Amino acid sequence: MITVLSGGVGAARLLRALSDAHDPVDITAIVNVGDDLVLHGLTICPDLDTITYTLAGLNNDELGWGLNGETWRVMDELAALGGEAWFRLGDRDLATHLYRTQRLHEGATKTQVTAELAQRHGVRVTILPVTDDPLSTEFVTDEGRLSFQEYFVRRHHDVVVRSLAFVGADQARPTEEVTAALRKATRLVIAPSNPLISVDPILRVPGVRAALRARSHDVVAISPIIRGAAVKGPADRLLRELGHDSTALGVVDLYEGLVGTWIIDEADAELADDIRARGPRVVVTTTVMADPDDAARLASAVLA
């Protein structure tokens, strides 16, 4: 049983590689919900959807998000109406949000809806939102508080961040399924996702950090930072702005006490001794999942 703490794209690729190398029914993703949002009345869960779409083989590799073969009829019309069209939702993708929102209105939980969507798409990995309670990541900036998607999509992360707020995290409860997945896992994995805005919201749900700490010898983490730069997104910049070392070492320090084994990229091999000096074991391999072979190699390292 493998349980993976997951953000969006990086985690989705790792999960896909893991499920190619290992029986998917024994793999569970515990997924960040801090960047979920309500827009146009629709509940949108970007990380859950990225993982579902990727594991279903439906992800749009050109865009890096959303579904393949996508069209934009609704957004084009919404833009013509002068509506809020900065958060681009494709026509097929919208069906997911309509389905989810209707089911939530009917009383289903986010966990249930996620399972239904995964089943419709033939995904056999178990995909779990870390909580069914409200939890939203906000960016405190010089220009005021921004929601996750305002910072990320509307402002293209071009504004200096002073601090992060995880609204609702203290009151959020991990679902029973999440608690069980943390308990039953023989290997716990922290995906190469943004440590501050993808993984930290998961760790802040009461009980999750403690569960990892108690089992840190079974925890494997992959650094999302290579040679001081994020593989994707603004992780390096955010680390710097929030006072952390923007190298793999900075991430190691963020997860202090939680990780038994670090997997770092060959390009960062010189950091291995520094990490070992802090306690964890270190595996050096290719961590960029540029092609299926690389992803398979990383999956092997995680499973080894």
Place this chain on the structure above:
Amino acid sequence: MITVLSGGVGAARLLRALSDAHDPVDITAIVNVGDDLVLHGLTICPDLDTITYTLAGLNNDELGWGLNGETWRVMDELAALGGEAWFRLGDRDLATHLYRTQRLHEGATKTQVTAELAQRHGVRVTILPVTDDPLSTEFVTDEGRLSFQEYFVRRHHDVVVRSLAFVGADQARPTEEVTAALRKATRLVIAPSNPLISVDPILRVPGVRAALRARSHDVVAISPIIRGAAVKGPADRLLRELGHDSTALGVVDLYEGLVGTWIIDEADAELADDIRARGPRVVVTTTVMADPDDAARLASAVLA
């Protein structure tokens, strides 16, 4: 100043003909909201949209509802997901509902959103929901209570109706704009809409019926029933099921005391004396708006 109490398609056609014959800025539609619904988290206002689309020249004449040049990407995908796809929402049409729902979430009223959409579409007739408060028409049947769209769309009105309920009507307030439009009108028109489920929900908003009664000599009504049959929809059947005469006379009796002048179709000319005996004047003309000439003739009769 002409103010028209309006349901959907029949009212929309009349309004189009009136605005061809008269300055549209002097025409106001007060529109039924009893069949508005929330589905997939989206607020959908079928009558308001039918009127806006028709006056904008964007209505889909083939379907009899929705927008022309429509596509169905979202609904097809939603159906594939096993979602609630019985209420068909086209891709362009969905943009309207996303726009409206987002604006309502931001605190705008339905009246404001309706005005914004009309303006975007270049519509110069003033389109007003009768109220910004909740009001929903429900059908009490042997199979339980059905919402408007469950009865109309999902069940294709194939279930016997015992009674109607107008949930929220007693507490609903007409908007200031509606009250002003009733007061300022030199002619008040009841469109050839379903009297029980399109016009009655308007009349039940406190103050509206009294406003018409006080000015009944200025009220012109067009019967939606010709030779005992509805021009469109199940009005005749509903009249019978609910104990009314399913002829133009039945509609005349429903609006007793409210109407100064009735416009009935030539095919019902023999009813003119019976109607006059009840008090109102009667104009006999073609009331079916089968083509633009017919619609223009009806508009002339209304304006005469």
